[in-house]
Amino acid sequence: MTVKGLSMASPSLKELTEQHKTRFILALFVDLNGKPCAKLVPVEAVDQLIEEGVGFAGYAAGAMGQEPKDPDIMAMPDASSFTPVPFIREGLAIVHCDPHVEGRPWGYAPRVILKDMIAKAAEKGYEPQLGAEVEYFLLKKDAEGRLVTADDGDNHAQPCYDARGVTRMFGHLSEISEAMNALGWGNYANDHEDGNGQFEQNFHYDEALITADRVVTLRYLITMIAEKRGMIATFMPKPFADRTGTGLHFHISLTSQGKPIFPGGSAPEVPDAHGLGLSEDAYHFVGGLLEHANALQALLAPTVNSYKRTGAVATTSGASWAPRTATYGGNDRTHYIRVPDAHRVELRGGDGAANPYLAASALIGAGLDGIEKKRDPGTPGDGREHEPCLPLTLVDAVEALEADQTILNVLNTVDPGVGRYYNNLKREEFHQYHAQVTEWEIQRYLTAV
Numbered sequence: 001m002t003v004k005g006l007s008m009a010s011p012s013l014k015e016l017t018e019q020h021k022t023r024f025i026l027a028l029f030v031d032l033n034g035k036p037c038a039k040l041v042p043v044e045a046v047d048q049l050i051e052e053g054v055g056f057a058g059y060a061a062g063a064m065g066q067e068p069k070d071p072d073i074m075a076m077p078d079a080s081s082f083t084p085v086p087f088i089r090e091g092l093a094i095v096h097c098d099p100h101v102e103g104r105p106w107g108y109a110p111r112v113i114l115k116d117m118i119a120k121a122a123e124k125g126y127e128p129q130l131g132a133e134v135e136y137f138l139l140k141k142d143a144e145g146r147l148v149t150a151d152d153g154d155n156h157a158q159p160c161y162d163a164r165g166v167t168r169m170f171g172h173l174s175e176i177s178e179a180m181n182a183l184g185w186g187n188y189a190n191d192h193e194d195g196n197g198q199f200e201q202n203f204h205y206d207e208a209l210i211t212a213d214r215v216v217t218l219r220y221l222i223t224m225i226a227e228k229r230g231m232i233a234t235f236m237p238k239p240f241a242d243r244t245g246t247g248l249h250f251h252i253s254l255t256s257q258g259k260p261i262f263p264g265g266s267a268p269e270v271p272d273a274h275g276l277g278l279s280e281d282a283y284h285f286v287g288g289l290l291e292h293a294n295a296l297q298a299l300l301a302p303t304v305n306s307y308k309r310t311g312a313v314a315t316t317s318g319a320s321w322a323p324r325t326a327t328y329g330g331n332d333r334t335h336y337i338r339v340p341d342a343h344r345v346e347l348r349g350g351d352g353a354a355n356p357y358l359a360a361s362a363l364i365g366a367g368l369d370g371i372e373k374k375r376d377p378g379t380p381g382d383g384r385e386h387e388p389c390l391p392l393t394l395v396d397a398v399e400a401l402e403a404d405q406t407i408l409n410v411l412n413t414v415d416p417g418v419g420r421y422y423n424n425l426k427r428e429e430f431h432q433y434h435a436q437v438t439e440w441e442i443q444r445y446l447t448a449v
Contacts (some may be wrong), residue, residue, distance in 0.1 A: 009319045013079040014046050020084040023091030027054045027075050030097050031062035034355040050351045065108030065421050073099045081213050087179045088224050096213045104255040105416025110357035117361040119268030131205030131251035132215050137197045139232045149197035150231040158317050163200020164190040175225050176201055194317045195243035212356040238308035242316050245309030246352035263342040274380050277342035287377040293326035295404035298397035299362045300350035304433040307393050309351055323348050324389055329380045365410035395430045398423050
Protein backbone atom coordinates (compact mmCIF):
# COMPACT_ATOMS: atom_id res chain seq x y z
CA MET A 1 0.00 0.00 0.00
CA THR A 2 1.01 3.64 -0.30
CA VAL A 3 2.94 4.68 2.77
CA LYS A 4 1.71 8.05 4.03
CA GLY A 5 2.63 10.41 6.82
CA LEU A 6 6.07 8.99 7.53
CA SER A 7 7.52 10.09 10.85
CA MET A 8 11.03 9.70 12.21
CA ALA A 9 10.06 6.17 13.27
CA SER A 10 8.60 5.28 9.88
CA PRO A 11 10.46 2.96 7.50
CA SER A 12 13.04 4.53 5.23
CA LEU A 13 12.83 4.18 1.47
CA LYS A 14 15.46 1.45 1.65
CA GLU A 15 13.49 -0.43 4.31
CA LEU A 16 10.31 -0.11 2.25
CA THR A 17 11.99 -1.62 -0.80
CA GLU A 18 13.13 -4.55 1.34
CA GLN A 19 9.67 -5.05 2.88
CA HIS A 20 7.98 -5.12 -0.54
CA LYS A 21 10.72 -7.07 -2.34
CA THR A 22 11.16 -4.16 -4.73
CA ARG A 23 13.65 -4.68 -7.55
CA PHE A 24 13.23 -1.38 -9.40
CA ILE A 25 11.97 2.07 -8.43
CA LEU A 26 10.30 4.36 -10.94
CA ALA A 27 11.53 7.72 -9.65
CA LEU A 28 8.82 9.99 -11.06
CA PHE A 29 7.84 13.64 -11.34
CA VAL A 30 5.62 15.57 -13.77
CA ASP A 31 6.38 18.71 -15.76
CA LEU A 32 4.10 21.76 -15.95
CA ASN A 33 2.06 20.07 -18.69
CA GLY A 34 1.54 16.99 -16.51
CA LYS A 35 3.87 14.74 -18.52
CA PRO A 36 5.17 11.95 -16.24
CA CYS A 37 8.98 11.81 -16.34
CA ALA A 38 10.90 8.99 -14.67
CA LYS A 39 14.04 6.96 -14.46
CA LEU A 40 14.10 3.28 -13.59
CA VAL A 41 16.41 2.90 -10.61
CA PRO A 42 17.58 -0.58 -9.55
CA VAL A 43 17.21 -1.28 -5.85
CA GLU A 44 20.98 -1.72 -5.65
CA ALA A 45 21.24 2.07 -6.19
CA VAL A 46 18.65 3.06 -3.57
CA ASP A 47 21.25 4.59 -1.23
CA GLN A 48 22.46 6.87 -4.01
CA LEU A 49 18.85 7.75 -4.89
CA ILE A 50 18.17 8.74 -1.27
CA GLU A 51 21.33 10.77 -0.86
CA GLU A 52 21.73 12.41 -4.26
CA GLY A 53 18.48 11.87 -6.16
CA VAL A 54 18.52 10.92 -9.82
CA GLY A 55 19.52 13.39 -12.52
CA PHE A 56 17.54 14.66 -15.52
CA ALA A 57 18.29 17.16 -18.26
CA GLY A 58 15.41 19.49 -17.48
CA TYR A 59 15.04 20.93 -20.97
CA ALA A 60 14.76 17.41 -22.42
CA ALA A 61 12.24 16.36 -19.76
CA GLY A 62 9.70 18.96 -20.89
CA ALA A 63 8.15 22.14 -19.52
CA MET A 64 10.43 22.55 -16.52
CA GLY A 65 11.69 26.11 -16.99
CA GLN A 66 15.10 25.11 -18.25
CA GLU A 67 17.30 25.59 -21.31
CA PRO A 68 19.86 23.09 -22.67
CA LYS A 69 22.69 24.94 -20.89
CA ASP A 70 21.15 24.63 -17.42
CA PRO A 71 22.34 22.28 -14.65
CA ASP A 72 20.66 18.95 -14.04
CA ILE A 73 17.37 18.56 -12.25
CA MET A 74 17.85 16.10 -9.40
CA ALA A 75 14.68 14.20 -8.54
CA MET A 76 14.70 13.69 -4.77
CA PRO A 77 12.44 10.83 -3.63
CA ASP A 78 9.64 11.35 -1.12
CA ALA A 79 9.53 8.07 0.81
CA SER A 80 6.00 8.80 2.05
CA SER A 81 4.77 8.38 -1.56
CA PHE A 82 6.27 4.89 -1.98
CA THR A 83 3.77 2.88 -4.05
CA PRO A 84 4.49 -0.75 -4.97
CA VAL A 85 2.89 -1.63 -8.32
CA PRO A 86 3.53 -5.36 -8.85
CA PHE A 87 0.38 -5.53 -10.99
CA ILE A 88 2.30 -3.54 -13.63
CA ARG A 89 5.63 -5.34 -13.28
CA GLU A 90 6.71 -7.72 -10.52
CA GLY A 91 9.12 -5.95 -8.19
CA LEU A 92 8.28 -2.44 -9.45
CA ALA A 93 7.44 0.54 -7.21
CA ILE A 94 6.73 4.22 -7.88
CA VAL A 95 8.20 6.99 -5.76
CA HIS A 96 7.09 10.56 -6.41
CA CYS A 97 9.99 12.98 -6.38
CA ASP A 98 10.59 16.65 -5.69
CA PRO A 99 12.90 18.10 -8.36
CA HIS A 100 15.86 20.10 -7.02
CA VAL A 101 18.48 22.18 -8.85
CA GLU A 102 21.83 22.78 -7.20
CA GLY A 103 20.51 21.61 -3.86
CA ARG A 104 17.31 23.68 -3.75
CA PRO A 105 13.69 22.79 -4.56
CA TRP A 106 13.00 23.74 -8.18
CA GLY A 107 10.21 26.33 -8.38
CA TYR A 108 9.02 25.15 -11.81
CA ALA A 109 8.18 21.68 -10.47
CA PRO A 110 4.41 21.31 -9.90
CA ARG A 111 4.81 19.09 -6.83
CA VAL A 112 7.17 21.62 -5.25
CA ILE A 113 4.60 24.37 -5.90
CA LEU A 114 1.82 22.37 -4.24
CA LYS A 115 3.94 21.54 -1.20
CA ASP A 116 4.70 25.22 -0.74
CA MET A 117 1.03 26.17 -1.02
CA ILE A 118 0.12 23.51 1.56
CA ALA A 119 2.77 25.00 3.86
CA LYS A 120 1.27 28.47 3.35
CA ALA A 121 -2.19 27.11 4.19
CA ALA A 122 -0.75 25.54 7.35
CA GLU A 123 0.62 28.94 8.39
CA LYS A 124 -2.98 30.19 8.29
CA GLY A 125 -4.15 27.20 10.33
CA TYR A 126 -5.67 25.12 7.53
CA GLU A 127 -5.11 21.64 6.07
CA PRO A 128 -6.50 21.31 2.52
CA GLN A 129 -8.34 18.07 1.74
CA LEU A 130 -8.92 16.97 -1.85
CA GLY A 131 -10.89 14.38 -3.76
CA ALA A 132 -10.67 13.82 -7.52
CA GLU A 133 -12.91 12.10 -10.05
CA VAL A 134 -10.73 10.58 -12.77
CA GLU A 135 -12.52 10.17 -16.11
CA TYR A 136 -11.07 8.74 -19.32
CA PHE A 137 -11.90 7.08 -22.65
CA LEU A 138 -10.90 3.56 -23.71
CA LEU A 139 -10.23 3.52 -27.46
CA LYS A 140 -8.54 1.55 -30.23
CA LYS A 141 -7.67 2.11 -33.87
CA ASP A 142 -9.74 0.54 -36.63
CA ALA A 143 -8.41 -0.91 -39.89
CA GLU A 144 -8.16 2.59 -41.38
CA GLY A 145 -6.23 3.92 -38.38
CA ARG A 146 -9.13 5.94 -36.99
CA LEU A 147 -9.73 6.20 -33.26
CA VAL A 148 -12.88 4.33 -32.27
CA THR A 149 -14.45 3.04 -29.06
CA ALA A 150 -12.55 0.00 -27.77
CA ASP A 151 -15.80 -1.84 -27.05
CA ASP A 152 -17.63 -2.39 -30.36
CA GLY A 153 -20.89 -2.92 -28.48
CA ASP A 154 -20.68 0.43 -26.72
CA ASN A 155 -22.79 2.35 -29.23
CA HIS A 156 -25.96 3.41 -27.42
CA ALA A 157 -27.19 7.00 -27.59
CA GLN A 158 -27.21 7.27 -23.77
CA PRO A 159 -24.55 4.89 -22.48
CA CYS A 160 -24.07 6.43 -19.03
CA TYR A 161 -24.23 3.84 -16.22
CA ASP A 162 -25.02 1.10 -18.75
CA ALA A 163 -24.58 -2.20 -16.86
CA ARG A 164 -23.67 -4.05 -20.07
CA GLY A 165 -20.89 -1.60 -20.94
CA VAL A 166 -19.37 -1.93 -17.47
CA THR A 167 -19.60 -5.71 -17.64
CA ARG A 168 -17.90 -5.93 -21.04
CA MET A 169 -15.02 -3.87 -19.61
CA PHE A 170 -15.01 -5.86 -16.37
CA GLY A 171 -11.47 -7.16 -16.85
CA HIS A 172 -9.95 -3.69 -17.18
CA LEU A 173 -12.10 -1.97 -14.56
CA SER A 174 -11.71 -4.72 -11.97
CA GLU A 175 -7.94 -4.82 -12.39
CA ILE A 176 -7.73 -1.06 -11.77
CA SER A 177 -10.13 -1.34 -8.82
CA GLU A 178 -8.16 -4.17 -7.23
CA ALA A 179 -4.94 -2.23 -7.70
CA MET A 180 -6.38 0.86 -5.97
CA ASN A 181 -7.70 -1.19 -3.07
CA ALA A 182 -4.42 -3.09 -2.71
CA LEU A 183 -2.77 0.31 -2.34
CA GLY A 184 -5.23 1.35 0.35
CA TRP A 185 -6.90 4.11 -1.67
CA GLY A 186 -10.47 2.95 -1.04
CA ASN A 187 -11.93 2.52 -4.52
CA TYR A 188 -15.68 2.78 -3.99
CA ALA A 189 -17.18 3.00 -7.50
CA ASN A 190 -16.40 2.30 -11.16
CA ASP A 191 -18.87 3.40 -13.79
CA HIS A 192 -19.56 4.03 -17.44
CA GLU A 193 -19.69 7.76 -18.04
CA ASP A 194 -21.79 9.80 -20.46
CA GLY A 195 -19.76 9.23 -23.64
CA ASN A 196 -19.37 5.98 -25.53
CA GLY A 197 -16.14 4.41 -24.31
CA GLN A 198 -15.89 6.74 -21.30
CA PHE A 199 -15.35 5.55 -17.72
CA GLU A 200 -14.74 6.92 -14.24
CA GLN A 201 -13.08 5.23 -11.25
CA ASN A 202 -13.24 6.79 -7.80
CA PHE A 203 -11.17 6.63 -4.62
CA HIS A 204 -11.49 8.26 -1.21
CA TYR A 205 -10.34 11.82 -0.63
CA ASP A 206 -7.22 12.58 1.40
CA GLU A 207 -4.72 15.35 2.05
CA ALA A 208 -4.16 17.46 -1.06
CA LEU A 209 -0.64 16.21 -1.83
CA ILE A 210 -1.59 12.57 -1.39
CA THR A 211 -4.59 12.91 -3.72
CA ALA A 212 -2.54 14.74 -6.37
CA ASP A 213 0.10 11.98 -6.24
CA ARG A 214 -2.64 9.38 -6.61
CA VAL A 215 -4.15 11.07 -9.66
CA VAL A 216 -0.74 10.92 -11.37
CA THR A 217 -0.26 7.30 -10.31
CA LEU A 218 -3.76 6.30 -11.38
CA ARG A 219 -3.34 7.81 -14.83
CA TYR A 220 -0.16 5.74 -15.19
CA LEU A 221 -1.89 2.55 -14.01
CA ILE A 222 -4.90 3.07 -16.29
CA THR A 223 -2.67 3.75 -19.29
CA MET A 224 -0.40 0.75 -18.76
CA ILE A 225 -3.20 -1.72 -17.96
CA ALA A 226 -5.19 -0.55 -20.99
CA GLU A 227 -2.14 -1.01 -23.24
CA LYS A 228 -1.77 -4.55 -21.95
CA ARG A 229 -5.25 -5.25 -23.33
CA GLY A 230 -4.57 -3.58 -26.67
CA MET A 231 -6.50 -0.40 -25.80
CA ILE A 232 -5.61 3.28 -25.71
CA ALA A 233 -6.58 5.11 -22.52
CA THR A 234 -6.86 8.86 -23.03
CA PHE A 235 -7.54 11.71 -20.62
CA MET A 236 -7.83 14.16 -23.52
CA PRO A 237 -10.66 16.60 -22.66
CA LYS A 238 -12.59 16.27 -25.94
CA PRO A 239 -11.44 13.44 -28.23
CA PHE A 240 -14.80 13.37 -30.06
CA ALA A 241 -16.80 16.41 -31.14
CA ASP A 242 -20.18 14.74 -30.59
CA ARG A 243 -19.49 13.08 -27.22
CA THR A 244 -19.29 14.35 -23.67
CA GLY A 245 -15.82 15.57 -22.75
CA THR A 246 -13.59 14.21 -20.01
CA GLY A 247 -13.60 16.08 -16.72
CA LEU A 248 -11.40 16.02 -13.65
CA HIS A 249 -13.72 17.25 -10.93
CA PHE A 250 -12.17 18.26 -7.61
CA HIS A 251 -13.87 18.01 -4.23
CA ILE A 252 -12.32 20.49 -1.83
CA SER A 253 -12.57 21.08 1.90
CA LEU A 254 -10.47 22.44 4.74
CA THR A 255 -9.71 21.20 8.22
CA SER A 256 -8.09 23.08 11.08
CA GLN A 257 -6.15 20.91 13.50
CA GLY A 258 -8.02 17.99 11.96
CA LYS A 259 -11.47 19.50 12.56
CA PRO A 260 -13.68 20.18 9.49
CA ILE A 261 -14.47 23.86 9.05
CA PHE A 262 -16.83 23.73 6.07
CA PRO A 263 -20.03 22.57 7.81
CA GLY A 264 -22.12 25.40 9.25
CA GLY A 265 -23.85 25.34 12.61
CA SER A 266 -20.76 25.24 14.82
CA ALA A 267 -21.41 28.88 15.72
CA PRO A 268 -25.19 29.24 16.23
CA GLU A 269 -24.91 33.01 16.40
CA VAL A 270 -23.70 33.04 12.75
CA PRO A 271 -26.67 32.52 10.40
CA ASP A 272 -26.39 30.38 7.27
CA ALA A 273 -25.92 33.18 4.76
CA HIS A 274 -27.01 31.25 1.67
CA GLY A 275 -28.97 28.23 2.87
CA LEU A 276 -26.58 25.48 1.76
CA GLY A 277 -25.40 24.43 5.21
CA LEU A 278 -21.90 25.85 4.87
CA SER A 279 -19.93 27.87 7.40
CA GLU A 280 -19.03 31.51 6.86
CA ASP A 281 -15.45 30.54 5.97
CA ALA A 282 -16.70 27.96 3.48
CA TYR A 283 -18.86 30.55 1.69
CA HIS A 284 -15.90 32.90 1.56
CA PHE A 285 -13.80 30.04 0.15
CA VAL A 286 -16.41 29.57 -2.58
CA GLY A 287 -16.36 33.33 -3.14
CA GLY A 288 -12.62 33.13 -3.78
CA LEU A 289 -13.04 30.33 -6.29
CA LEU A 290 -15.69 32.31 -8.16
CA GLU A 291 -13.67 35.53 -8.04
CA HIS A 292 -10.69 33.84 -9.68
CA ALA A 293 -12.60 31.39 -11.91
CA ASN A 294 -11.39 32.74 -15.25
CA ALA A 295 -7.73 32.59 -14.21
CA LEU A 296 -8.23 29.18 -12.63
CA GLN A 297 -9.35 27.81 -15.98
CA ALA A 298 -5.85 28.34 -17.41
CA LEU A 299 -4.73 25.63 -14.97
CA LEU A 300 -7.89 23.52 -14.73
CA ALA A 301 -8.42 23.44 -18.51
CA PRO A 302 -4.85 23.85 -19.79
CA THR A 303 -5.03 22.83 -23.46
CA VAL A 304 -6.48 24.07 -26.73
CA ASN A 305 -8.71 21.01 -26.73
CA SER A 306 -10.07 21.86 -23.26
CA TYR A 307 -12.22 24.64 -24.68
CA LYS A 308 -13.94 22.27 -27.11
CA ARG A 309 -15.33 20.68 -23.93
CA THR A 310 -16.41 23.80 -22.06
CA GLY A 311 -17.75 25.35 -25.25
CA ALA A 312 -19.87 22.34 -26.20
CA VAL A 313 -23.59 23.06 -26.35
CA ALA A 314 -24.87 19.55 -27.07
CA THR A 315 -23.71 15.95 -27.36
CA THR A 316 -25.31 12.75 -28.58
CA SER A 317 -26.42 12.06 -24.99
CA GLY A 318 -28.11 15.46 -24.75
CA ALA A 319 -25.86 17.30 -22.26
CA SER A 320 -22.25 18.45 -22.09
CA TRP A 321 -21.91 18.38 -18.25
CA ALA A 322 -19.32 21.14 -18.56
CA PRO A 323 -19.95 24.57 -16.96
CA ARG A 324 -19.89 27.64 -19.16
CA THR A 325 -20.35 30.31 -16.47
CA ALA A 326 -18.92 30.79 -12.97
CA THR A 327 -21.97 30.06 -10.84
CA TYR A 328 -22.55 27.94 -7.75
CA GLY A 329 -25.48 26.10 -6.26
CA GLY A 330 -26.59 23.08 -4.28
CA ASN A 331 -26.68 19.52 -5.57
CA ASP A 332 -26.82 20.70 -9.19
CA ARG A 333 -24.24 19.41 -11.68
CA THR A 334 -24.75 22.24 -14.13
CA HIS A 335 -22.89 24.78 -11.95
CA TYR A 336 -19.19 25.62 -11.94
CA ILE A 337 -19.22 24.91 -8.21
CA ARG A 338 -21.61 22.31 -6.84
CA VAL A 339 -22.31 21.99 -3.11
CA PRO A 340 -23.43 18.38 -2.69
CA ASP A 341 -23.39 18.58 1.14
CA ALA A 342 -22.03 20.73 3.94
CA HIS A 343 -18.64 18.99 4.08
CA ARG A 344 -17.19 19.90 0.68
CA VAL A 345 -17.59 21.78 -2.56
CA GLU A 346 -17.08 20.29 -5.99
CA LEU A 347 -15.37 22.34 -8.66
CA ARG A 348 -16.46 21.08 -12.09
CA GLY A 349 -14.36 23.27 -14.41
CA GLY A 350 -11.34 20.95 -14.52
CA ASP A 351 -10.74 18.45 -17.31
CA GLY A 352 -8.63 15.37 -17.92
CA ALA A 353 -5.61 17.40 -19.06
CA ALA A 354 -5.33 19.27 -15.76
CA ASN A 355 -2.08 18.91 -13.85
CA PRO A 356 -3.37 17.86 -10.40
CA TYR A 357 -0.56 19.61 -8.51
CA LEU A 358 -1.10 22.95 -10.25
CA ALA A 359 -4.88 22.65 -10.06
CA ALA A 360 -4.82 21.87 -6.35
CA SER A 361 -2.36 24.71 -5.71
CA ALA A 362 -4.55 27.22 -7.54
CA LEU A 363 -7.74 26.09 -5.81
CA ILE A 364 -6.09 26.42 -2.42
CA GLY A 365 -4.75 29.86 -3.28
CA ALA A 366 -8.06 31.13 -4.65
CA GLY A 367 -10.09 29.77 -1.76
CA LEU A 368 -7.78 31.11 0.94
CA ASP A 369 -7.82 34.49 -0.77
CA GLY A 370 -11.60 34.38 -0.51
CA ILE A 371 -11.42 33.65 3.22
CA GLU A 372 -8.84 36.37 3.82
CA LYS A 373 -10.84 38.97 1.91
CA LYS A 374 -14.24 37.66 3.07
CA ARG A 375 -15.55 37.40 -0.47
CA ASP A 376 -19.30 36.86 -0.66
CA PRO A 377 -20.20 34.31 -3.37
CA GLY A 378 -23.60 35.91 -3.85
CA THR A 379 -26.93 34.15 -4.02
CA PRO A 380 -26.74 30.51 -5.10
CA GLY A 381 -28.90 29.32 -7.93
CA ASP A 382 -29.12 29.84 -11.64
CA GLY A 383 -28.12 33.40 -12.47
CA ARG A 384 -26.36 32.33 -15.64
CA GLU A 385 -27.91 35.08 -17.71
CA HIS A 386 -26.17 37.62 -15.46
CA GLU A 387 -22.78 35.89 -15.39
CA PRO A 388 -20.05 36.32 -18.00
CA CYS A 389 -18.92 33.19 -19.76
CA LEU A 390 -15.81 31.38 -18.66
CA PRO A 391 -12.89 31.77 -21.10
CA LEU A 392 -13.84 30.62 -24.59
CA THR A 393 -10.32 29.62 -25.67
CA LEU A 394 -6.97 28.81 -24.12
CA VAL A 395 -5.60 32.23 -25.02
CA ASP A 396 -8.56 33.89 -23.25
CA ALA A 397 -7.76 31.87 -20.13
CA VAL A 398 -4.08 32.84 -20.36
CA GLU A 399 -5.04 36.51 -20.56
CA ALA A 400 -7.23 36.07 -17.47
CA LEU A 401 -4.34 34.44 -15.64
CA GLU A 402 -1.96 37.24 -16.65
CA ALA A 403 -4.37 39.75 -15.10
CA ASP A 404 -4.92 37.81 -11.85
CA GLN A 405 -2.08 38.48 -9.39
CA THR A 406 -3.46 36.08 -6.79
CA ILE A 407 -3.25 33.05 -9.05
CA LEU A 408 0.05 34.23 -10.55
CA ASN A 409 1.39 34.35 -7.00
CA VAL A 410 0.42 30.70 -6.62
CA LEU A 411 2.55 29.75 -9.61
CA ASN A 412 5.33 32.07 -8.42
CA THR A 413 5.25 30.81 -4.83
CA VAL A 414 8.79 29.36 -5.06
CA ASP A 415 10.20 31.13 -8.14
CA PRO A 416 8.91 34.49 -9.45
CA GLY A 417 9.39 33.48 -13.09
CA VAL A 418 7.01 30.52 -13.23
CA GLY A 419 3.81 32.44 -14.03
CA ARG A 420 5.35 34.24 -16.99
CA TYR A 421 6.94 31.01 -18.23
CA TYR A 422 3.63 29.11 -17.98
CA ASN A 423 1.68 31.82 -19.78
CA ASN A 424 4.24 31.93 -22.60
CA LEU A 425 4.14 28.15 -22.83
CA LYS A 426 0.36 28.10 -23.20
CA ARG A 427 0.21 31.07 -25.54
CA GLU A 428 2.70 29.32 -27.85
CA GLU A 429 0.59 26.16 -27.66
CA PHE A 430 -2.41 28.15 -28.87
CA HIS A 431 -0.39 29.75 -31.68
CA GLN A 432 0.88 26.35 -32.85
CA TYR A 433 -2.70 25.13 -32.99
CA HIS A 434 -3.86 28.27 -34.77
CA ALA A 435 -1.18 27.81 -37.43
CA GLN A 436 -2.69 24.49 -38.55
CA VAL A 437 -5.03 24.30 -41.56
CA THR A 438 -7.87 21.91 -40.72
CA GLU A 439 -10.30 19.93 -42.82
CA TRP A 440 -13.09 22.18 -41.50
CA GLU A 441 -11.35 25.21 -43.05
CA ILE A 442 -10.88 23.43 -46.37
CA GLN A 443 -14.54 22.51 -46.54
CA ARG A 444 -15.73 25.96 -45.50
CA TYR A 445 -13.39 28.25 -47.42
CA LEU A 446 -11.93 26.41 -50.41
CA THR A 447 -14.60 27.63 -52.84
CA ALA A 448 -16.37 30.17 -50.61
CA VAL A 449 -15.50 33.18 -52.80
